[in-house]
Amino acid sequence: MQEIKKLISDQLVQIIKDKFGLELAENCLPAAGVELSYPVFASQGDLTWPVFGLAKKMAKSPVELATLVAGAWTSLPIVAEVKADGPYVNFYLSSNRLALDLFADFDRSIENIGQGKKIMIEFANVNTHKEFHIGHLRNVAFGQAVSGMLSGIGYQALPVSYVNDFGIHTAKTIWQLVKEPITDKSSVNRGYILGQAYVAAVAAIGDDEQAKKEVGSIMTEIEARQGESYQIWQETRQWSIDYFQSIYELLKIKFTNYYYESDLIDRGRKLVEDLLAKGILTESQGAVIADLADEDLGVLVILRQDGTALYPVADLALAMEKFASANLDKSLYVVDKRQALYFKQLFAVLKRMGYEAPMLHLAYDFVTLPSGMMSSRSGNTVLFSDLYQECYKSLELETRARHADWSAEKISQVASQLSVATLKFEMIKVSADKIITFDIKEALRFEGYTAAYLQYSSARINSVLAKAGEWLIATEELTFTESAEKSLLMGLAKYPELLAEAASKYEPAILAQYLFEVAQLFNDFYQNCPILSAESKLKQSRLALIGHTQRVLSAGLAVLGIEVVSEM
């Protein structure tokens, strides 16, 4: 559609130059040409140019300008009709030409904005020895979608996971394990059980000074990397890592690299010494800080008074490691919104250290429940494993009810794919700056704005295509007459620009909403236009149309990290 807009804009610019003279035209027209937008109603055409801006600059009446320009329009194969409607110039496109352009060149129509530039995107910022809950799900679904969108427009996206395996939370969990050893060590359950142990530990420790002391000495052993606690730490750390890995496999999320706090902490401490010597960090009230007051960012504490490390120690080392290992053009961090100030501070310190490549915190708001804010302490959480099980059960039932003839394996396969799609989609379908109040009943409805709706549309297309047998996607002669066809064509034509917009704003919801719209347009078309029973030429055209719809749906969903099922 961008190319079509450009063609039309070029001719409009030419007309204005011819009519009003080069000098006036060049003074008033924007360098990029005139900007076309989409009208609200189909009766107003497919593309429109509101002339207000230019009319004002040229001191002309908007209505007269629009009328004059529309009258001077010569011709363009893609444009069937041009009409002035008050201060708007409306363009009606030829369905058949539009379809030819569209179907011929799906891959080339997507602009290569990234040009192979390297962007590292850190997400799945998880803590070992703790649970993986629905908040983490939003993080990984969002991160994967952003990474996919960046790849989709030509960047070399490097998704990485940072694992916090060295904090006090590990000591707390181990304290609990010593008190109450785990009996079920099966690989399926132990990662999950570890999360439960952490919750129990937090509850048991509370304000108990004795317990806190015990946790402290466990932490000391872990940090010294010796003793029994360290052994337990090593073993259980691996349980967590395996557990997270199994979740990522289920969710089909792949990372190019994993970073562990335990690998970075020593380097981080050395770095802090260097930075102290350089004056980038200073001592204050016995702690080591970065004083960022001159940038209105307050103070970032790096080491506590007692010398123990805080978050930035490993984060600074990690940032250096990232830039050293890959020549990054940009470095992104997908972390919950509450860390916004922290990342501003971290980036400010890195800048003082000489790192100039853009670093960006992609913030998203958190997930709450109808019963209130999630909190491990109060036990008011939804764990991913439980959520997935519930979703799967429900989809398995639905699928079985609809396909009595399917094998158990096939039902299970489809239900599982749909579960993953549903859960991811629920997490990315609204913009990142909105709090998601997660209501399981809503999520398991599988109607309306859901992954199931998109999947169902795609499954219907597959079914028709399978019944059609042989067909070609780009036929020389296409014929479209119905308004439902036109609307669908117009919707499909917007894919490249919507992908580009969503990716450049790091906003998967834009793409998700667009794909939903395409599916709606398809279902409207499907309801109104018979495909297989249409006469030959019409049938070929419609097959090509749904074939292209399928390409857009599956490509768009794939970019968001969602696989399309072939039947459901």
Next chain:
RNA sequence: GCAUCCGUAGUUCAAUGGAUAGAACAAGAGACUUCUAAUCUCUGGAUCUAGGUUCAAUUCCUAGCGGGUGUACCA
């Protein structure tokens, strides 16, 4: 206190400064001997308040009101 985000149908969300503010869910009424009814059609329903900028404001600015989050040793 300061910073920051949010405020749109009953609910959850849309709307590059542009034409009549769109969807989904919920509610009510319809459509399956017909390409998958996890679908489609129809009906009601909304911009927090007050100013300002503009030919044009849900959008930008100012001030309120309401809510969330952050703000030196939590992770």
